[in-house]
Amino acid sequence: MNELVLAPERLAGEEGGPLYMRLQTMIRGAIMEGRLVPNDALPAEREMAASLHVSRVTVRKAIQGLVAEGVLRQRHGSGTFVSSGVGRVEQPLSRLTSFTEDMRSRGLIPTASWLERSIGMPTSAEAMILGLSPAERVARFNRLRLADNEPMAIERAVVPARILPDPLVVENSLYDALAAVGMRPVRAVQRLNAENVGGADAAMLGxxxxSAALSIERISYLPDGRVVEFTRSHYRGDAYDFVAELNLS
Structure with a gap:
């Protein structure tokens, strides 16, 4: 990155106010003017503080505020980057669709980074939700979901192994694989709550x-009422909005 993009004379030229807010204004301006573009890396806090003649506390506060706004994103161990142009995605709660369908309908390219595709024994909670007998196993599908290469969500899904005995048949869309064997769900119940993510999940989501995330549990049903899917997900709170339409009856 050109060091003139974030220079002390530019910071001094910003309107008055706390230093961290002036730094935020300077960074936003550089992005709006195209001097910083999506996925550009910012210098490390120490370097920025030294070059701008401010404290690291000021730099950290400015960056944390812009990360919360979605202007910047941080990757654990990699640094701070200008967010991509994906923006916030709105997902209606009234339709049962897959992540792949959601992203394609918005003109975005959905991809996934597989974390696990396996057959194994269910937890007691999974066995109860899926209505499994003690000997039955589940197929696990854990992956990082991306849109236009921007991390959006981590999904951890389980389905009865008798339905998808070979987990490798799922390449992109789990629902496409379920539809291929006549087992696509027709309705689902979702439970949403706010959660702060840390550790590996935060790093994968950038x-x-x-940071705040949307934690979602979804139980999906077949037309005859059987449960076919149980999914636990973490969606980026700065990139995903769930929208419900309400009618006065």
Missing amino acids: LAPG
């Missing part, structure tokens, strides 16, 4: 540890 978030700072402790």
Whole structure:
């Protein structure tokens, strides 16, 4: 990155106010003017503080605020980057669709980084939700979901292994694989709550540890009422909105 993009004379030229807010204004301006573009890396905090003649506390506060706004994103161990142009995605709660269908309908390219595709024994909670007998196993599908190469969500899904005995048949869309064997769900119940993510999940989503995320549990049903899918997900709170339409009856 050109060092003139973030220079002390530019910071001094910003309107008055706390230094961290002036730094935020300077970074936003550089992005709006195209001097910083999506996926550009910012210098390390120490370097920025030294070059701008401010404290690291000021730099950290400015960056944390812009990360919370979605202007910047942080990858654990990699640094701070200008966010891509994916923006916030709105997902209606009234339709049962897959992540792949959601992203394609918005003109975005959905991809996935597989974390696990395996057959194994269910947890007691999974066995109860899926209505499994003690000897039955589940197929696990854990992956990082991306849109236009921007991390959006981590999904951990399980289905009865008798339905998908070979987990490798799922390449992109789990629902496409279920539809191919006549087992696509027709309705689902979702439970949403706010959660702070940390550790590996935060790193995979490109978030700072402790960032807000949407935690979602979904139970999907076949036409005859049987449960076919149980999924637990973490969606980036700065990139995903769930929208419900309400009618007065």
